[in-house]
Structure formats: C-alpha cells, structure tokens
C-alpha cells in the first residue's frame with residue numbers, strides 16, 4: 062500500500078441555496094495523517110464524502126495522486142471509508158466480514174481468506190476470526206471494521222468520527238492504534254473529528270473548518286502556537302482572546318500571570334475577578350471575568366502549576382490583575398475588535 066496525495070481546488074458543495082462547503086482549497090501530502098476538525102455542521106463530513114465520491118462537488122476539482130477523480134465512482138478512486146457505526150454484517154464472522162468486499166469483486170476463496178487473515182493480524186484481531194460481531198467489544202468491532210476497510214488496499218483511508226462511539230478509555234487506546242497503523246502502512250488517513258484533543262494527538266496536518274470554509278491548516282503545533290483567527294484560538298482551546306489596542310490577540314492561558322488586587326486595564330493587563338478555581342493535579346485552572354471588557358472577550362482562563370498556586374493561592378471572588386508579556390500576545394487575522402469592544406482609549410491607562 063502507498064499513500065496518495067489529495068488535493069481540493071476551490072471545491073464547493075451546495076444543497077439548494079445552502080452552502081455546505083465553500084470554495085475549499087486544500088493539499089494533503091501522500092502518507093499524511095490529516096484531521097478535519099470543526100464544530101457540528103461546518104462541512105467536514107461533506108468534504109470527506111466528496112473525496113470518497115459518495116457526494117458530487119457542485120464546483121471545483123479534486124485530485125487523488127495525479128488523477129482528477131471528480132467523475133469517478135467511489136470504487137475507482139483508491140479510497141476506502143470507515144464509518145462511525147461499524148456496520149459489520151451481524152450474521153458473518155470477523156473473517157467473512159473482512160473477506161466480504163473481495164468476495165463481491167470475485168476474488169477466489171483462498172486468496173480472499175488469506176488477505177482477510179493478514180488484515181485481522183494487522184489490527185491484532187487474528188484470534189477472533191470466527192467470532193460474530195455481537196461477541197466482540199466496541200473497540201474490537203472497530204478494529205474489524207478497520208481491517209475491512211484496509212483489505213481493499215486503499216491509498217487513502219477516510220474515517221468519519223471513527224472513535225465517537227467508544228467510551229473515553231477505549232477511545233484513547235484505539236486512537237493510538239490508528240496512529241500506529243497509519244505510520245506502519247504509510248497510506249494517507251483523512252479523519253473527521255470535532256475533538257480538538259483527538260486532532261492534536263493524531264495529525265500531521267490539522268484542518269480547522271468553520272461555516273464550510275477552512276479557517277487554518279497546519280501542523281498541530283503551528284495551529285496551537287499561531288492561531289490565525291479568534292475562532293481557531295477558541296476552538297483549539299488553551300487560549301484567551303483579548304481585545305488589545307492593535308486588535309484582537311490570542312494569549313495562551315499558561316502565559317497569563319496573576320497578581321493579587323485588580324489594577325487598571327493596560328495594553329498588557331486586565332483587572333479581573335476569579336469565578337472558579339479547579340484543581341487538576343499538576344496544575345490549577347482559574348476562570349476569570351475581566352472587569353472592563355465587553356462580553357465577547359470578558360471570560361478569561363489562567364492555569365498555574367499546582368506548587369505555584371499552593372504557595373500563593375487565589376480564591377473565588379478575589380480581584381486580580383492578569384498580565385502577559387508583549388511577545389505572548391499573538392495577533393489574530395480578524396484583528397478588528399468586535400463592534401462591542403472597548404475603544405482604544407478605554408484600554409490604555
């Protein structure tokens with residue numbers, strides 16, 4: 062198996078007058094683990110289905126490897142899809158479930174059973190070949206579904222929320238399995254998720270979508286350390302969006318320094334009140350409400366190492382000054398303060 066690149070050039074999907082995907086440009090290198098990340102309804106699944114060929118693009122062109130595939134049926138694209146619900150045939154054992162696709166394509170019995178066994182071994186389910194799906198755990202069914210998708214030797218595997226039906230413990234286990242398999246097989250994975258944690262853990266390339274458009278695409282570290290927009294900063298988490306004299310900026314929650322007593326707002330600080338204090342083990346998270354900010358930027362978070370917090374604790378109701386260094390304020394592309402933001406002079410001491 063080898064990983065093919067996938068390129069979308071100005072791809073749109075309209076349903077009547079509703080625009081589900083809006084002129085998306087995206088280049089996914091062959092062999093990359095790519096996550097499409099965004100809130101419900103942002104167009105992730107529609108994008109995935111257009112790559113698979115289960116949905117036709119209204120506009121634009123789509124390349125898999127060097128080939129334009131817009132006119133090709135799903136089976137001719139070299140892709141395979143794995144769904145959220147495992148959709149295994151309940152009356153077939155694991156081996157026959159995995160061998161089902163090759164059987165439909167007329168592959169002889171010995172060959173398809175050998176291939177199916179290889180795929181079950183790949184997902185570490187060779188000992189379960191003769192079990193029925195109902196006799197397996199959710200995580201095991203998921204592995205069999207993965208084997209069934211891989212038996213067609215795709216160059217691109219498309220995964221639609223593959224972990225969302227699993228409990229939190231299994232989700233982390235199967236997530237690691239997916240990453241291992243992708244690295245081992247070297248094929249391109251495109252994985253739809255609304256979990257930023259999942260996208261960060263898995264991706265070589267994370268694509269943050271909103272309202273049918275790509276807000277930002279990059280490595281998890283690029284997107285986390287340099288979010289382009291307020292939407293990305295908020296969705297990826299770990300950031301405050303602050304109205305500064307130069308426009309909106311993102312400041313990481315671990316870069317906020319708290320001092321006792323509320324000082325006046327300056328370009329590098331805000332007075333705030335502590336609303337919640339949550340002990341998280343190695344760190345403590347504080348939710349603050351800025352005293353002079355507009356509602357859209359008033360909620361702030363700060364995290365402190367637990368020992369620093371223990372040495373100088375803060376309590377709910379305390380007034381504080383939250384400060385940051387100029388170098389920690391990352392300007393956002395939508396740098397205009399929102400209409401209800403305080404005027405520049407209100408922020409300047």
Ligand SMILES: Nc1ncnc2c1ncn2[C@@H]1O[C@H](COP(=O)(O)OP(=O)(O)OP(=O)(O)O)[C@@H](O)[C@H]1O
Pocket residue numbers: 076079080081082099100101102103104105106107108255
């Ligand atoms: N068959 C359809 N007919 C009409 N509108 C559709 C259809 N499929 C999707 N949409 C709309 O297109 C938009 C994008 O849907 P899509 O399923 O791609 O979002 P998503 O990001 O995958 O969301 P979720 O995480 O909830 O699955 C939504 O507003 C949705 O209501």
